[in-house]
Amino acid sequence: MNSPKRITIVDLARDLGLAKTTVSDALQGKGRVAPETVALVRTRAEELGYVLNRAARSLRSRSTGALGLYIPPVVRNFSFYMEFAFGAAEAAARAGADLVLIARDHSAMVEQPSAVGGLLVIDPLAGDPTIQHFVATGLDMVSVGRLPEASLPHHLGVIEADHSGLSRSVFDAVFARGARRPAFLGSDGTFFSSWAEDVAASYRAWCAEHGIEPLADTVSVEADTMALSGKVSTLLAAGADAIITGPQGFAARVLPLVRAAGKDPAAFPLASLVGDPSTELNDPRIISVDLLPRAFGEASIRLLVDRLGATGRPVHRTHGGRVVHAGPSDTPGRGGD
């Protein structure tokens, strides 16, 4: 009933009358072996059902065929991150690696670190102990969004969407629909990321350019309807005639609140800076940014793979996104690097 004992390269070598070095080289096509020998070894390996022992390989060669993805706990439920993760898994597969979803907390990682050869950290919170741990480990990493720390060893790259440009397009669209006092509802310190910074700064700059007095507030990404409702009331009382929300899905949740407050949704523009596919991207009543999370995940892994083992200052890349209006006038995003 149990594994009948797994076959090793030593077994293969004995069986073939070769040295285990030769077998090893033949199996991974290390060049020094005669083509016929390679064929012979491979055939026999298949016959005997040989499978490589990854642990042994890793131990000796200090390389693991896996890449890690760390998503901060607060936001793991957002569909943006799920789609991102699946895009990343796909890209990792193309690079011959598995993708490890790292969800354990810091303490557990000390006793049993993840066996990954490179790490993608997405929207990292300042001082997140898990990330500190990875840094201490000396793991090569690429961040999605800028890190709170100015400079970190082994931080090899940054990839981000053009949040300033995209949110600006949204503000313009809201303005074009007649809003003259658009309010901004961003995320608070429970989820601080460079994205949140960019978007808030972009709002202030846009207001300044249009001679509009900013009307901004923040909520927790974990806010319940009660909390959200309070914020919305305050903004409306202050004279908001449009609301642009930051965290994914919040615009859709604000919609009924606005209606309940007696506003006509048709005359009250609503926008989401991270469109939720389930509730926002297909809703004609909401202007939203589609960050193309799947492609984002793929591009991020590509950057990580490109930079693995490299040194020097972090490389910077930009990922595209697009603004989705109700009408047919979608604004294509700027992409590539």
Place this chain on the structure above:
Amino acid sequence: MNSPKRITIVDLARDLGLAKTTVSDALQGKGRVAPETVALVRTRAEELGYVLNRAARSLRSRSTGALGLYIPPVVRNFSFYMEFAFGAAEAAARAGADLVLIARDHSAMVEQPSAVGGLLVIDPLAGDPTIQHFVATGLDMVSVGRLPEASLPHHLGVIEADHSGLSRSVFDAVFARGARRPAFLGSDGTFFSSWAEDVAASYRAWCAEHGIEPLADTVSVEADTMALSGKVSTLLAAGADAIITGPQGFAARVLPLVRAAGKDPAAFPLASLVGDPSTELNDPRIISVDLLPRAFGEASIRLLVDRLGATGRPVHRTHGGRVVHAGPSDTPGRGGD
């Protein structure tokens, strides 16, 4: 700029004047060491920035702190699987393991198998070469849905939702809304799973009980609108006065097609047996089954963890789900095992 050389237990042992065995035992609390020694070793380890080498541990102890999740390529984009995966990652974390998303194809796995200690395979297609590979490897595994093969070594458990019961509730609901010729549109061979079997069988049985002539057809889970439209036309022409769809999201896609065919959606019940959160679960026009994918993922990992290393026939567990009507009369599902 590079890692200043990672510290090992030998370094620690030398530093402390102890044997490396003692250090090893102390670090993992193997009981035989004096409490003070344990404290001493742990403190010093932290000071020196020691991190365990997972490869070495795995090699020696034949255990990896990671569990794998394999999702067939055809369906990876369905949000059901994404939510499932994140639930699984969370549960794995609680068990002290990482979750590896396995997306590589068979050929790549031979040269570089995934370093996992147990595997979750979900809705496996008959003859999927990747799964065959895992079986050959002798990896402990649990399947979500029954396997096409009758009996497989190391297949330690099966977990599934009560698809027959849930779909029956849906048929009843459709009937209650007045439909007398409800058609069923299931998935075809591009995605064969025990779920598809159960649901189709359940439909036929229900029809027989109600003296209704079955009206069923199948589509590819990858069907485009054109293909879907053709199927819908055929069903309507055959006299369908309601449509129940199998694959996630198909009911929402059928909705506009039905309207285009001149049917009044209000009088034409539409149902989804795997509700899509983005388009179906919140739509009052569609009756749908919420399989609670996140909790499903968690329960699946728990089963895997429970059964790791065990032997014998596969254990069977049931996961709950619920039917979501437009009204307030949701049917709670049966859960647990």
Place this chain on the structure above:
DNA sequence: TTGAAAGCGCTACCAG
């Protein structure tokens, strides 16, 4: 083109 030896860092096993 091939082989032999050494050793990656850790844990299992058996002495003390």
Place this chain on the structure above:
DNA sequence: CTGGTAGCGCTTTCAA
């Protein structure tokens, strides 16, 4: 309670 020895399966390095 602690230490020594062996060895997991592989790749690296060097010699033939």
